[in-house]
Amino acid sequence: MPLALVALAVTAFAIGTTEFAAMGLLPQVADDLHVSIPQAGWLISAYAIGVVIGAPLLTAAAARIPRKTVLIGLAGLFTVGNLLCAVAPNFWLLAVARLITGLPHGAFFGAGAVAAAELAAPHLRARAVSVMFSGLTIANVVGVPAATLLGQHLGWRATMLVVVAIGAAGTLAIARLVPHLPAPEKAGLRxxxxxxxxxxxxxxxxxxxxxxxxxxxxxxxxxxxxxxxxxxxxxxxxxxxxxxxxxxxxxxxxxxxxxxxxxxxxxxxxxxxxxxxxxxxxxxxxxxxxxxxxxxxxxxxxxxxxxxxxxxxxxxxxxxxxxxxxxxxxxxxxxxxxxxxxxxxxxxxxxxxxxxxxxxxxxxxxxxxxxxxxxxxxxxxxxxxxxxxxxxxxxAQAPSQSQSQAQAQDGSGTPAAELHG
Missing domain, CATH: 1.20.1250.20 (MFS general substrate transporter like domains)
Structure with a gap:
């Protein structure tokens, strides 16, 4: 479970870095693409619009898909969005790429929070959610300042490429470390x-x-x-x-x-x-x-x-x-x-x-x-x-399927959290 939560946190770190680093790189973007700084600020709005649109739509579209598959797909879409940002030849294509990058943001944190809670014992669910969100907070301590500094010296496209690498690492970590999490039995938009x-x-x-x-x-x-x-x-x-x-x-x-x-x-x-x-x-x-x-x-x-x-x-x-x-x-x-x-x-x-x-x-x-x-x-x-x-x-909620399987494998019915103190 800890490694699975770390995999989610790595992707959250990449998301937090790309969301907030854009604020510090607006002058470089504006100068490179020949727009004003206020116009470059539309890139922040484009990302936010992507979050608001993507959170309900992508979540509803993926309601019947196993959660691990959903998380891999959302992390992959985020990574591709950043790659499009890095190679965008003009401001308007960059704005579209930023919107695409924002689409999986809300859906990822929504599905990730549910997955983190399912991987934890009932009395540890909030802490499991906080571990995933730690990637977002650490991004504000390390990722955003480092990305801003990198962008000021090597250009904003270099920052985007670094985020692409982190997003790809997070996607691979989720694929390797997060266990299978089936879709709910009554899954569906209604x-x-x-x-x-x-x-x-x-x-x-x-x-x-x-x-x-x-x-x-x-x-x-x-x-x-x-x-x-x-x-x-x-x-x-x-x-x-x-x-x-x-x-x-x-x-x-x-x-x-x-x-x-x-x-x-x-x-x-x-x-x-x-x-x-x-x-x-x-x-x-x-x-x-x-x-x-x-x-x-x-x-x-x-x-x-x-x-x-x-x-x-x-x-x-x-x-x-x-x-x-x-x-x-x-x-x-x-x-x-x-x-x-x-x-x-x-x-x-x-x-x-x-x-x-x-x-x-x-x-x-x-x-x-x-x-x-x-x-x-x-x-x-x-x-x-x-x-x-x-x-x-x-x-209190009933134990998740993964917890029930763990208890069945143990044979004693004792939760794993108690076995490990």
Whole structure:
């Protein structure tokens, strides 16, 4: 199981690198393809559009295909998309290639999260999901700065080719290390769509759109905030963004452990802590050391939410979790769009660069409120059903097929997690 999760994390690392490195390479792309930097910024939008379109469509199209095969196909499509980016002769073909590259993003993380959960014991599922997402967080610490540096010295096409190599390595690792994961017995588009009748699932997605929008309201304007308010030199911003990535990596680990122990309280607590930290940033941003500490904490609390929310959505859609899990990625992109929009409105209103963190704090507080209301409603429903106590109001899931096979092979019926301590 650990090696299988590492295989997923390698591909997640490649995806995170290609998504965020484009932001730092816009000047090189613009100069090489003879377009303005704002026009080059459309490449970021093209990728995001690909994520929103591809997450539901590719997931629905692959509903009846074994999950391992789906993961290999999505990782391969991502790799081919990056290769097309590397050889694109003009801006418009590059934009199309970026859209193609974004198509498998949401579907991969959706299917990968479900696969990671299936490979783990029930009490370790959130941690398994966090291991896969660690590739995304480590990309922000190592991959994005390295890719930006490489692109500045050897050209942006060299960066794309390196990502192609990493994506190919991830695809081969999935093919070799991830065990066979059959499609669900009731697989199909109608079955996957049926889970969206759940009000609790919509509430979970709403916490992402609003609560995580607070994170992006701040992150979208972090560079001018650090240079114009905190007083950091432009060259130091890359180091601060790496610090952001360190916080995200630590938060991802903490979020996985906390969610396995107490899922609902963890979701609520992390949103509250994120809201308070974002609001405090409007004050701490005026001094370098306090700004650096706050950047670390925002990354920590902001990404501690991810494995918790991803696990919550999969549990709320446990009869057909793949499409719902992929939809979370679309919700994150909506959070990105709305956070950047409302943060920008505050700046345009003349409130200064410290306004976006305040806006982010309000959005995160809304996410926390939705999470608390959803938890309370879930507890009332559980009590009304008379189903007895459940872990955070969510009934325990039956063991996955892979776990049942492992127990059968052992012959004792003892879960492998207990056998290995």
């Amino acid at each position: 079955h996957e769509l049926s889970v969206f009748r759940s009000g609790q699932l919509w509430l979970a997605l709403a916490t992402v759109v609003f609560g995580c929008g607070g994170f992006f309201a701040c992150y979208s304007y972090i560079t001018p905030l650090l240079t114009d308010v905190a007083g950091f030199a432009t060259g130091s911003v890359t180091l601060m963004l790496a610090l952001f990535g360190v916080g995200m990596t630590i938060g991802n680990v903490i979020g996985g452990y906390a969610a396995d122990r107490a899922l609902r309280p963890s979701v609520c607590a992390f949103f509250v802590l994120l809201a308070l930290t974002l609001a405090a940033f409007s004050v701490t941003a005026h001094h370098k050391w306090s700004a650096a500490v706050t950047v670390l904490l925002i990354g920590l609390f902001g990404f501690a939410i991810v494995p918790a929310v991803q696990t919550l959505v999969m549990q709320k859609a446990r009869n057909a979790p793949t499409l719902a899990s992929a939809t979370v990625q679309g919700a994150f992109n909506l959070a990105n769009a709305q956070g950047a929009f409302f943060g920008g409105l505050a700046v345009d209103a003349g409130l200064g660069w410290t306004a976006p963190p305040v806006v982010g704090g309000v959005l995160a507080a809304i996410g926390a409120l939705i999470a608390v209301l959803a938890w309370a409603a879930d507890r009332r429903r559980t009590a009304a059903d008379g189903s007895g106590p459940a872990h955070d109001g969510i009934p």
